[in-house]
Amino acid sequence: MPADRAPTRxxxxxxxxILEAALDVFSxxxxxxxxxxxxxxxxxxxxxxxxxxxxxxxxxxxELMAGLLDTWLDPLRALNPEGDPLEEIxxxxxxxxxxxxxxxxxxxxxxxxxxxxxxxxxxVIASDLNVLVEEKARLLQGWMDAGRINQAHPKxxxxxxxxLTQHYADFDAQVRTLMGTEDPFDAAPQYLETLYRRMxxxxx
Amino acid sequence: MPADRAPTRxxxxxxxxILEAALDVFSxxxxxxxxxxxxxxxxxxxxxxxxxxxxxxxxxxxELMAGLLDTWLDPLRALNPEGDPLEEIxxxxxxxxxxxxxxxxxxxxxxxxxxxxxxxxxxVIASDLNVLVEEKARLLQGWMDAGRINQAHPKxxxxxxxxLTQHYADFDAQVRTLMGTEDPFDAAPQYLETLYRRMxxxxx
DNA sequence: CAATGATTTGACCAACTGGTCAAACTCACG
DNA sequence: CGTGAGTTTGACCAGTTGGTCAAATCATTG
Numbered sequence: 001m002p003a004d005r006a007p008t009r010x011x012x013x014x015x016x017x018i019l020e021a022a023l024d025v026f027s028x029x030x031x032x033x034x035x036x037x038x039x040x041x042x043x044x045x046x047x048x049x050x051x052x053x054x055x056x057x058x059x060x061x062x063e064l065m066a067g068l069l070d071t072w073l074d075p076l077r078a079l080n081p082e083g084d085p086l087e088e089i090x091x092x093x094x095x096x097x098x099x100x101x102x103x104x105x106x107x108x109x110x111x112x113x114x115x116x117x118x119x120x121x122x123x124v125i126a127s128d129l130n131v132l133v134e135e136k137a138r139l140l141q142g143w144m145d146a147g148r149i150n151q152a153h154p155k156x157x158x159x160x161x162x163x164l165t166q167h168y169a170d171f172d173a174q175v176r177t178l179m180g181t182e183d184p185f186d187a188a189p190q191y192l193e194t195l196y197r198r199m200x201x202x203x204x
Numbered sequence: 205m206p207a208d209r210a211p212t213r214x215x216x217x218x219x220x221x222i223l224e225a226a227l228d229v230f231s232x233x234x235x236x237x238x239x240x241x242x243x244x245x246x247x248x249x250x251x252x253x254x255x256x257x258x259x260x261x262x263x264x265x266x267e268l269m270a271g272l273l274d275t276w277l278d279p280l281r282a283l284n285p286e287g288d289p290l291e292e293i294x295x296x297x298x299x300x301x302x303x304x305x306x307x308x309x310x311x312x313x314x315x316x317x318x319x320x321x322x323x324x325x326x327x328v329i330a331s332d333l334n335v336l337v338e339e340k341a342r343l344l345q346g347w348m349d350a351g352r353i354n355q356a357h358p359k360x361x362x363x364x365x366x367x368l369t370q371h372y373a374d375f376d377a378q379v380r381t382l383m384g385t386e387d388p389f390d391a392a393p394q395y396l397e398t399l400y401r402r403m404x405x406x407x408x
Numbered sequence: 409c410a411a412t413g414a415t416t417t418g419a420c421c422a423a424c425t426g427g428t429c430a431a432a433c434t435c436a437c438g
Numbered sequence: 439c440g441t442g443a444g445t446t447t448g449a450c451c452a453g454t455t456g457g458t459c460a461a462a463t464c465a466t467t468g
Contacts, residue, residue, distance in 0.1 A: 052416075167363060214445070
């Protein structure tokens with residue numbers, strides 16, 4: 001194991017390569033379905049060499065998850081109480097959709113975990129994410145009560161945004177097969193904008 | 205292996221117990237993450253005994269999937285060209301939502317497969333499901349062109365229904381944690397009805 | 409260039425996994 | 439109740455997997 005001094009050039013390169021490879025492997029086979037050898041080969045290292053940089057398979061996974069969660073929640077944090085409600089929400093939807101297009105592996109890694117009961121994520125969800133969701137749910141409820149957007153259950157509104165946007169990453173295999181030659185991400189932004197605009201635009 | 209005569213009482217009971225146990229285990233750990241021993245224990249059998257009824261782990265999985273897919277697509281098949289468009293769609297949404305509540309393991313089993321690239325399902329999706337989707341997409345488009353519901357990309361409309369309803373089964377761990385003591389399925393039907401009603405009710 | 413620490417690897421291990429098999433046991437039925 | 443088919447199991451096997459270790463190689467710097 002490298003000492004806890006400043007990381008050398010080689011350490012930086014190899015740790016990055018390992019995490020990149022691990023994202024690839026974990027996101028397409030799940031934790032249990034992935035092998036250390038697979039990850040090592042994908043990173044261009046031997047298995048013992050990989051285990052020189054990370055103490056265990058689980059440690060790689062945890063580091064990956066920790067790094068992921070922050071990025072994942074950023075768009076929600078960016079929901080601005082001062083902005084125009086409908087435009088804020090629509091922007092959030094588009095940001096999430098872009099993340100599904102640009103970082104589908106991250107989305108699938110997360111999905112894999114949650115579908116299997118979130119055994120390794122329950123604590124983070126119950127603490128950090130929960131706090132953030134409560135805060136943003138209150139913000140949405142405030143907008144609704146002020147009549148600036150239509151009434152709707154705020155938490156379900158958030159769930160629906162996550163669900164609709166991440167679907168394009170998580171169910172990519174299905175979506176692309178059914179779309180044929182058409183790229184799903186061509187029409188998706190328009191579709192989701194229309195959906196949320198019609199649902200949330202205040203009716204007098 | 206039991207002869208291919210009529211199944212005995214014991215065969216019927218044990219095969220059913222195995223499939224039930226397999227659904228439990230596969231849906232919460234994925235194919236690769238599940239072991240034959242786990243399934244056997246959950247079914248109350250020894251591993252060799254289980255393998256007396258099914259030739260392999262993969263065979264159990266395949267039989268489970270085959271049985272699942274039909275039930276899974278039934279609600280979509282039931283979309284009736286003769287009915288009132290909006291009510292047909294809303295009924296479909298509610299039916300799918302009920303399935304997420306009543307058969308969450310089936311939903312998660314399916315999700316697990318698709319998230320990991322649908323290696324064992326690609327053919328069924330590309331053939332059977334694709335045919336059904338094309339047919340129903342045309343039906344939806346017809347309704348839109350006749351001005352009976354609002355315009356929206358018909359395939360994306362279907363994706364959104366699957367996504368929103370299955371989310372409550374697939375991301376159950378997350379949804380329940382964030383909902384606290386409130387049962388997600390209390391408000392979900394209302395939320396989804398409102399969403400699709402606002403989105404699809406024809407605007408003059 | 410010497411030497412010290414960082415990096416890499418082949419060989420290895422114990423636990424686990426899917427699957428086999430012969431022997432034992434159980435059950436239905438004549 | 440006996441007998442043959444149906445059922446169950448302990449022992450076993452070969453392949454895989456996460457992880458270890460000592461020895462070898464490489465990079466850095468005094």
